[in-house]
Structures are given as structure tokens and as C-alpha cells.
Amino acid sequence: MKKQILSLAAVALLVFAVQSCEKKEPKPGEDELTLGNKVDTLTTDIEQARDTAVIRAENAAAEAKDATNKTIEEVKDGTKKTANEVADAAKKTAADVKEASKRAADKAEAAAKAAKDGTVKTAKDVNEALKK
Template identity: 80%
Template structure:
């Protein structure tokens, strides 16, 4: 019994498949159009594509302009930062040089004083030795 039911189901499916594969000639909607309508349709399609392309190009140009402006601002900021850093480094270097010069002058003055004091002491020692 099961075999008969299965056979019947298979035959029904095959019949349905054959019916759906039958020659049904349908004319596409495009075949029903006249030549003028086809030209109008194509012209409209071309205009839509042109408009879409123009919008995409305008958007891309706006994005490129924005990116360029951003880059210009970043370069300006970097230049300002670099100029500020250079100025700060120059000020620090000038302060370091001034401090080093002051220390050198102080050391030279101390050495001169020590030499003077040594000379005076030596002169006193010589005078005392001569007096004896």
C-alpha cells in the first residue's frame, strides 16, 4: 500500500512539473513598447544615471575638499607647534648658555682671587723671610 501511495505521489509531482514547464509564451513588457517609448525610457534612464553620477561626484569632491582642509589645518597646527618648540628650545639654550657663562665667570673670579691671595701671601712670606 505504501508503495502505491508513493508511486501516486511521484506521478503527481511529475505531472505538476511537466505542466509548469509547458510552453507559455509571454511577451515582456518591453516588447509592447513603441520605438518612441523605448527611446524616452532610455533617455530617462540615462538622465537618472547622469544625475546619480553627478551627485556622487559632488559628494566625492566635497569629501576631498574637507580632507584637504583638514590636512591644511593639521599642517598649520604642526608648524605652529614646531615653531613654538623651536622658540622654547632657543630660550632654554640661551638660559643654559647664560648660566654656564656666569658659572665660568664665577670660577675665573675665584681663581683670580685665589691667585691674588696666594701671591700676596707669598709676598708676605718673602718679606718676613727677608726681615729675619
């Protein structure tokens, strides 16, 4: 038990010695600052704040410029895509109209041929009937 108490006392003395040996630099208090030092400190703080604001404004302007350029490119791409889709649709419509016109012409030609054949047949029948 005595050894434990002596060990604890030794540890406590070591901790106290280590804390006493640490160097602590005194910080100048507000009372110790001269008016000139205060003015210099405030001037430095103002300059840092101004520089920070300028940097943030420049960064915001650069981001806005990048966003604008990106939007312009997206609009250009969208316009090209729409124009191509319209052109493709017009070509398809023209092809559909051409095909429909061809079918109508073929039907009209077939009807004309049938009418001609019917007329020729009727004429032959009439001639034969007249001969009889």
C-alpha cells in the same frame, strides 16, 4: 509498489497544476515599443546617468574639500608643535649658556682670589724678609 507509483503520479500532477496556475505577465518586446516610448526610455536613462554623474562629482568634491581641510589642520598643528619645540630648545640652550657662564665666572673669581691671596702672601713674605 502500486501505492508508490500512484503517489509519484499524484505529485507530478500537482506540480504541473501549480506551474500552470502561475500568472506570467507578458513583457513588451522590442517590436511592441513605439518610437515615442523608446525616446522616453532613452531620455530617462540619460537623465539618470547625468544625475548619477553629478552626485558622484559632488561627492568627490566634498571628499577633496574634507581632505584639504584635514591637511591644513595637520600642517597648522605640525607648525605649532615645531615652533614650540624650537622655543623649548632655545630656552634650554639659553639656560645652558647661562649656567656655563656662571661656572666660568666662578672659576675666574676663584682664580682672581687665589692670585690676590698669593700676591698678599708674597708681599708679606718679602716684607718679612726685608725686616730680617
